[in-house]
Amino acid sequence: xxxxxxxxxxxxxxxxxxxxxxxxxxxxxxxxxxxxxxxxxxxxxxxxxxxxxxxxxxxxxxxxxxxxxxxxxxxxxxxxxxxxxxxxxxxxxxxxxxxxxxxxxxxxxxxxxxxxxxxxxxxxxxxxxxxxxxxxxxxxxxxxxxxxxxxxxxxxxxxxxxxxxxxxxxxxxxxxxxxxxxxxxxxxxxxxxxxxxxxxxxxxxxxxxxxxxxxxxxxxxxxxxxxxxxxxxxxxxxxxxxxxxxxxxxxxxxxxxxxxxxxxxxxxxxxxxxxxxxxxxxxxxxxxxxxxxxxxxxxxxxxxxxxxxxxxxxxxxxxxxxxxxxxxxxxxxxxxxxxxxxxxxxxxxxxxxxxxxxxxxxxxxxxxxxxxxxxxxxxxxxxxxxxxxxxxxxxxxxxxxxxxxxxxxxxxxxxxxxxxxxxxxxxxxxxxxxxxxxxxxxxxxxxxxxxxxxxxxxxxxxxxxxxxxxxxxxxxxxxxxxxxxxxxxxxxxxxxxxxxxxxxxxxxxxxxxxxxxxxxxxxxxxxxxxxxxxxxxxxxxxxxxxxxxxxxxxxxxxxxxxxxxxxxxxxxxxxxxxxxxxxxxxxxxxxxxxxxxxxxxxxxxxxxxxxxxxxxxxxxxxxxxxxxxxxxxxxxxxxxxxxxxxxxxxxxxxxxxxxxxxxxxxxxxxxxxxxxxxxxxxxxxxxxxxxxxxxxxxxxxxxxxxxxxxxxxxxxxxxxxxxxxxxxxxxxxxxxxxxxxxxxxxxxxxxxxxxxxxxxxxxxxxxxxxxxxxxxxxxxxxxxxxxxxxxxxxxxxxxxxxxxxxxxxxxxxxxxxxxxxxxxxxxxxxxxxxxxxxxxxxxxxxxxxxxxxxxxxxxxxxxxxx
Numbered sequence: 001x002x003x004x005x006x007x008x009x010x011x012x013x014x015x016x017x018x019x020x021x022x023x024x025x026x027x028x029x030x031x032x033x034x035x036x037x038x039x040x041x042x043x044x045x046x047x048x049x050x051x052x053x054x055x056x057x058x059x060x061x062x063x064x065x066x067x068x069x070x071x072x073x074x075x076x077x078x079x080x081x082x083x084x085x086x087x088x089x090x091x092x093x094x095x096x097x098x099x100x101x102x103x104x105x106x107x108x109x110x111x112x113x114x115x116x117x118x119x120x121x122x123x124x125x126x127x128x129x130x131x132x133x134x135x136x137x138x139x140x141x142x143x144x145x146x147x148x149x150x151x152x153x154x155x156x157x158x159x160x161x162x163x164x165x166x167x168x169x170x171x172x173x174x175x176x177x178x179x180x181x182x183x184x185x186x187x188x189x190x191x192x193x194x195x196x197x198x199x200x201x202x203x204x205x206x207x208x209x210x211x212x213x214x215x216x217x218x219x220x221x222x223x224x225x226x227x228x229x230x231x232x233x234x235x236x237x238x239x240x241x242x243x244x245x246x247x248x249x250x251x252x253x254x255x256x257x258x259x260x261x262x263x264x265x266x267x268x269x270x271x272x273x274x275x276x277x278x279x280x281x282x283x284x285x286x287x288x289x290x291x292x293x294x295x296x297x298x299x300x301x302x303x304x305x306x307x308x309x310x311x312x313x314x315x316x317x318x319x320x321x322x323x324x325x326x327x328x329x330x331x332x333x334x335x336x337x338x339x340x341x342x343x344x345x346x347x348x349x350x351x352x353x354x355x356x357x358x359x360x361x362x363x364x365x366x367x368x369x370x371x372x373x374x375x376x377x378x379x380x381x382x383x384x385x386x387x388x389x390x391x392x393x394x395x396x397x398x399x400x401x402x403x404x405x406x407x408x409x410x411x412x413x414x415x416x417x418x419x420x421x422x423x424x425x426x427x428x429x430x431x432x433x434x435x436x437x438x439x440x441x442x443x444x445x446x447x448x449x450x451x452x453x454x455x456x457x458x459x460x461x462x463x464x465x466x467x468x469x470x471x472x473x474x475x476x477x478x479x480x481x482x483x484x485x486x487x488x489x490x491x492x493x494x495x496x497x498x499x500x501x502x503x504x505x506x507x508x509x510x511x512x513x514x515x516x517x518x519x520x521x522x523x524x525x526x527x528x529x530x531x532x533x534x535x536x537x538x539x540x541x542x543x544x545x546x547x548x549x550x551x552x553x554x555x556x557x558x559x560x561x562x563x564x565x566x567x568x569x570x571x572x573x574x575x576x577x578x579x580x581x582x583x584x585x586x587x588x589x590x591x592x593x594x595x596x597x598x599x600x601x602x603x604x605x606x607x608x609x610x611x612x613x614x615x616x617x618x619x620x621x622x623x624x625x626x627x628x629x630x631x632x633x634x635x636x637x638x639x640x641x642x643x644x645x646x647x648x649x650x651x652x653x654x655x656x657x658x659x660x661x662x663x664x665x666x667x668x669x670x671x672x673x674x675x676x677x678x679x680x681x682x683x684x685x686x687x688x689x690x691x692x693x694x695x696x697x698x699x700x701x702x703x704x705x706x707x708x709x710x711x712x713x714x715x716x717x718x719x720x721x722x723x724x725x726x727x728x729x730x731x732x733x734x735x736x737x738x739x740x741x742x743x744x745x746x747x748x749x750x751x752x753x754x755x756x757x758x759x760x761x762x763x764x765x766x767x768x769x770x771x772x773x774x775x776x777x778x779x780x781x782x783x784x785x786x787x788x789x790x791x792x793x794x795x796x797x798x799x800x801x802x803x804x805x806x807x808x809x810x811x812x813x814x815x816x817x818x819x820x821x822x823x824x825x826x827x828x829x830x831x832x833x834x835x836x837x838x839x840x841x842x843x844x845x846x847x848x849x850x851x852x853x854x855x856x857x858x859x860x861x862x863x864x865x866x
Contacts, residue, residue: 003716016029029082032078039069041057249413256409256721257406260402273739274388289811292367293804298763300797305771355766389825392828412710414851415710419706422699429696430696443678455634496609504598515588525581538566636660655679
């Protein structure tokens with residue numbers, strides 16, 4: 001039965017009410033109701049029907065009978081558990097939202113705050129809401145496979161047959177090996193694709209804020225948590241899990257094809273048994289015809305004997321007349337003896353003639369019964385041929401549907417193989433990204449080694465400076481006056497540096513604000529992508545409804561137009577969000593350029609101040625500068641140790657460290673320029689990595705959406721296949737019922753044949769006795785004939801012979817007609833097979849074309865999304 005029909009929707013809604021579910025208030029659990037509606041009867045249970053037509057279920061082991069389906073309790077408990085899980089998820093979500101809203105707001109700090117995101121948060125599937133399709137339909141009564149007396153709604157193709165279906169047959173045991181195996185294999189995929197509301201945790205920052213410090217004081221190191229390796233491992237594990245799921249689906253498809261082949265073999269065996277039954281029936285008809293012919297021959301012989309008896313009677317009368325007119329006494333004595341014998345024989349013949357008449361009457365009654373039985377047999381054969389023609393037509397249609405289903409399964413398998421290839425490609429890209437990350441880490445180690453070498457050189461300089469300090473203390477007294485003036489200049493320079501730092505902090509705040517705006521825009525973009533996926537799902541549902549419901553094409557077209565409008569609107573919103581994202585990125589770039597310009601200005605000012613200080617007091621300033629350089633280098637080393645997880649924050653820290661080193665150390669200017677150049681290259685690499693990461697994430701999201709759609713399609717296909725298997729099992733049960741009825745008829749016919757054979761043997765014995773008497777009478781040379789009786793008997797024999805010829809001609813015509821029908825049926829089957837063989841390449845080409853169009857459309861959607 002079509003799942004888009006209103007009868008099916010009404011049945012689902014009514015059955016949901018029987019399970020304790022309101023379909024209008026809780027439509028997200030209707031998929032459980034549909035699964036319960038098509039659920040098979042367990043192995044220990046059988047389905048029966050009472051005298052008034054109501055269906056009940058009987059347990060073979062415990063001898064328990066119930067009116068409800070045995071699986072109703074299981075599915076009602078499943079609905080209750082789903083309700084409890086959804087309530088708990090909603091409560092936890094509300095509690096987390098309340099705690100997030102009630103948390104104290106942190107005061108803005110001057111340093112950057114880096115947030116940690118894991119790849120598992122991006123790769124986890126979005127919560128899928130069940131479609132509310134059956135919310136406007138009306139309710140009549142629960143239907144299903146054996147649920148109540150209205151199960152004809154799901155089996156409307158077999159209304160013309162009077163043979164009970166599988167749901168009504170109590171003598172035939174169910175075959176759970178086919179449906180239960182499919183049910184067990186589908187439970188894993190359905191459990192994986194079940195509707196679960198997942199509360200996504202809000203990202204929290206894992207870096208402690210850096211307090212603002214003056215330019216000549218050391219800053220504390222930052223604690224950064226690494227997440228790159230965990231994200232890559234989670235992505236690879238998820239890809240491997242998807243590969244395992246696809247392999248499981250392929251195994252299920254192979255199992256289904258094997259079961260379909262087994263069903264074909266069973267059908268061929270049933271057809272072979274039916275042919276054998278037909279042959280046996282024809283043999284029985286031939287034997288009955290032979291018995292009829294033999295009975296007719298025996299009737300002719302009995303008529304001939306009767307005629308001979310009458311002739312003998314006439315001869316006896318003539319002999320009595322001669323004896324009366326004769327003269328001699330010996331002749332009288334002989335005649336009296338002969339007459340006595342003849343009277344005895346005539347009496348015996350009279351008795352046998354009476355018995356013969358009775359047997360003739362019985363033969364006539366049997367001939368009448370034979371004609372009636374032959375007429376009934378002809379009607380039954382005609383009905384059987386009509387039923388077989390109808391079943392063959394239905395089987396041809398079902399073979400076509402099955403071939404279409406097999407082609408759809410092949411298409412799904414090809415699509416899953418393509419998804420496998422794309423996932424393998426994505427895993428290769430992730431491996432390349434890992435290699436790049438390892439290369440960057442090695443470069444960071446080299447930089448760290450260089451910094452350690454610099455610290456060693458600085459320590460040597462510090463030792464030399466301490467030696468020089470002892471010498472310079474003697475000269476400090478003479479330069480006190482100059483130092484006071486230089487202190488005033490230094491205060492002015494410090495004020496200028498503090499102003500520059502304030503500007504730098506303001507620039508950092510603006511960059512933080514822009515990064516937050518960029519994050520908000522990314523979230524908006526992700527929401528728009530989710531809306532786009534929902535609209536895609538709506539489009540797919542609309543397409544399936546348009547294929548399944550030919551009567552409601554206008555409604556489906558209107559829904560498709562609405563979905564296209566929604567898709568256009570979502571695409572427009574996506575484009576606007578992308579444009580906003582580009583604008584925000586441009587603003588960030590401008591702010592970064594301003595920041596670099598301000599840093600360059602600050603560097604120039606610091607260089608000028610440094611020159612002024614060196615002119616005033618070179619030695620004292622060098623000591624202070626070296627101390628500050630050591631402190632700043634220690635800070636930079638601590639930062640470089642912590643910066644591995646987030647490359648963006650690492651680059652900013654390197655920029656700040658390089659700017660401080662260039663302003664404080666004129667001697668390491670060449671090295672600082674090299675560091676700046678490396679910083680720029682690392683930034684470019686990080687941008688490329690971030691772009692690649694975004695592309696890979698988008699691809700993974702698209703693949704997740706495809707996998708969810710494939711799961712839903714696979715679920716619908718398995719439901720269709722289960723329904724199809726139920727229909728085939730019902731047909732098989734009907735065929736078995738027909739075979740049992742035919743066997744019963746054959747048994748009754750065999751009993752009747754044995755009975756008739758006994759009667760014919762008895763009649764043959766009587767006829768042999770009569771033949772012996774006729775032979776004795778012939779030995780006595782009794783002559784004379786009754787021509788009138790002979791002529792009547794001859795005419796009757798001729799009439800009977802003409803009737804026998806007509807019956808033979810009719811039987812011959814029937815046999816020829818049967819042969820022609822069998823030839824016509826075989827020719828039609830060969831034509832159907834040839835048509836199916838010719839349609840297979842066309843269907844394969846259509847499937848490949850459909851797959852190419854779907855892949856091109858998905859690639860186009862991915863390009864639009866990117």
